[in-house]
Amino acid sequence: MGAHLARRYITETETEPDPAKPFGFDPEFGFDERKEREMVASQAQMNLAQVPVLQRDYCAHHLIKLMKCKRDNWPNFLACKHERHDWDYCEHQDYVMRMKEYERERRLQMRKKRVEEAQAA
Amino acid sequence: MSPQQLNMAAVGFRNWARALSKGKQPGFSALFSQVRAASGPSKGMLPGPYPQTPEERAAAAKKYNMRVEDYEPIPDNGEGYGDYPQLPDRSQHERDPWYSWDHPDLRRNWGEPIHWDFDMFIRNRVDTSPSPVAWHTMCKHLFGFVGFMLLMFYLGEKFPSYQPVAPKQYPYSNLHLERGEDPEKQPEEVKHFNI
Numbered sequence: 001m002g003a004h005l006a007r008r009y010i011t012e013t014e015t016e017p018d019p020a021k022p023f024g025f026d027p028e029f030g031f032d033e034r035k036e037r038e039m040v041a042s043q044a045q046m047n048l049a050q051v052p053v054l055q056r057d058y059c060a061h062h063l064i065k066l067m068k069c070k071r072d073n074w075p076n077f078l079a080c081k082h083e084r085h086d087w088d089y090c091e092h093q094d095y096v097m098r099m100k101e102y103e104r105e106r107r108l109q110m111r112k113k114r115v116e117e118a119q120a121a
Numbered sequence: 122m123s124p125q126q127l128n129m130a131a132v133g134f135r136n137w138a139r140a141l142s143k144g145k146q147p148g149f150s151a152l153f154s155q156v157r158a159a160s161g162p163s164k165g166m167l168p169g170p171y172p173q174t175p176e177e178r179a180a181a182a183k184k185y186n187m188r189v190e191d192y193e194p195i196p197d198n199g200e201g202y203g204d205y206p207q208l209p210d211r212s213q214h215e216r217d218p219w220y221s222w223d224h225p226d227l228r229r230n231w232g233e234p235i236h237w238d239f240d241m242f243i244r245n246r247v248d249t250s251p252s253p254v255a256w257h258t259m260c261k262h263l264f265g266f267v268g269f270m271l272l273m274f275y276l277g278e279k280f281p282s283y284q285p286v287a288p289k290q291y292p293y294s295n296l297h298l299e300r301g302e303d304p305e306k307q308p309e310e311v312k313h314f315n316i
Binding site for chain 2 (some may be wrong): 009046101
């Protein structure tokens with residue numbers, strides 16, 4: 001909890017990735033094969049459901065299902081637990097993927113530094 | 122207006138007209154004659170020139186209802202204060218609130234000499250009472266705190282705190298059309314993968 005900040009600003013200032021900058025390494029590097037993320041909701045469907053722009057991510061199909069469920073069950077605000085859980089779980093997995101991407105970038109940076117030091121020596 | 126008030130107004134107007142026609146100075150300055158109503162201060166009660174001799178000082182002190190030891194005229198710097206006394210620049214806030222003054226709101230007794238800036242020092246206006254803590258201590262505390270907060274906010278901008286996650290991935294070339302970009306322009310190909 002905050003070790004990355006200590007690494008970034010104090011101990012390993014060159015290798016700790018900066019999330020504001022784009023990650024430069026090849027996405028396929030180190031993997032045998034990588035599946036692409038598939039987007040389920042189409043742009044037309046998201047437009048019709050009037051999903052806010054910042055929520056048009058890879059979990060938008062769950063969100064559209066949730067919005068429809070809420071619209072149909074109003075005023076029972078306790079009704080859509082299943083849909084809400086599906087959407088939450090999808091968002092959670094998306095966040096875990098973000099954490100893994102950050103860690104991957106960090107390890108690749110450290111590896112790059114090790115390789116350069118080995119070449120310099 | 123009652124008939125009596127109308128009569129008084131007529132008398133005043135007549136005096137004014139008389140002064141204008143018979144006054145020694147010609148024209149407009151005739152209005153500023155030396156004739157004064159009896160309701161105002163007498164000649165002896167008004168301020169006079171700066172006292173030169175000890176006798177003049179004693180007379181001025183008596184006039185202002187002060188002791189000769191206490192009386193000190195405002196220094197003569199050419200601004201025209203005359204023999205008016207120099208009283209301490211303390212506002213009425215500093216006077217005892219529990220003493221039974223003749224005028225409780227003004228915290229003044231009858232006959233007491235009035236400060237030159239008395240109207241400034243009333244309790245609704247300028248307050249010269251001492252601060253609870255010394256002035257330099259208050260300044261140190263305030264500017265110290267503000268400076269510290271500015272420094273911390275600056276450091277917070279320089280070294281921001283963030284979660285160790287990659288930026289969020291959006292489909293359709295980072296929502297090229299949804300963000301309102303040019304629909305004709307081909308966006309750069311963005312691929313997102315599972316991990």
